[in-house]
Amino acid sequence: MSKTEQNLQIALNGEAQASIRYRAFAKQADKEGYSGVARLFRAAAVSEKVHAKSHQCVLKAEDQIIAELDSEENIAIAIAQLESEGCIKTTAENLKAALDGETDAFQKTYPAMIRDAVEENALDARHSLEYAMSIEMVHAKLFKKALRDPADVQTPVYHVCPLCGHTVENQSPNKCPYCGVDSKKFIPVD
């Protein structure tokens, strides 16, 4: 297995875990009455799933992990496990943890993986990793904003790009500014 293939596998696992963690954070935010933050976490969860699928597609790996992410039953079990392990804190703490995770991903993990992909001339992997890195930056901004005042997050519907995971509040742009996909194809998350 090349370094890039190893990296993609690590990134795939990380994105899948993040997607589930955000679903758990969304549940907690709803419990605390922060419905806007819950929606943001659900949108980010969809986005991380897009990243996981993209990495999996480049890897041509078995789609066991994706199948688990597509199963609400599995997600409910995974959320219950996170809750029983004490991994789900208050919404303010969850937002901080999410912000730290995203920041680490776009500042350290993904740049190092992209350097490896460039070195190994792995173009598809590089694109998948670059999209994910760019969008983690978008998520970090959204979490940072939400952290300032969780009660003030009022976006009714988020839109997630099905190709790169770009996550936008309210109306989608005409085209995804990151990958060029038509905004009509964005996935609405409420």
Ligand SMILES: [Fe+2]
């Ligand atoms: Fe993210």
Ligand SMILES: [Fe+2]
């Ligand atoms: Fe996109």
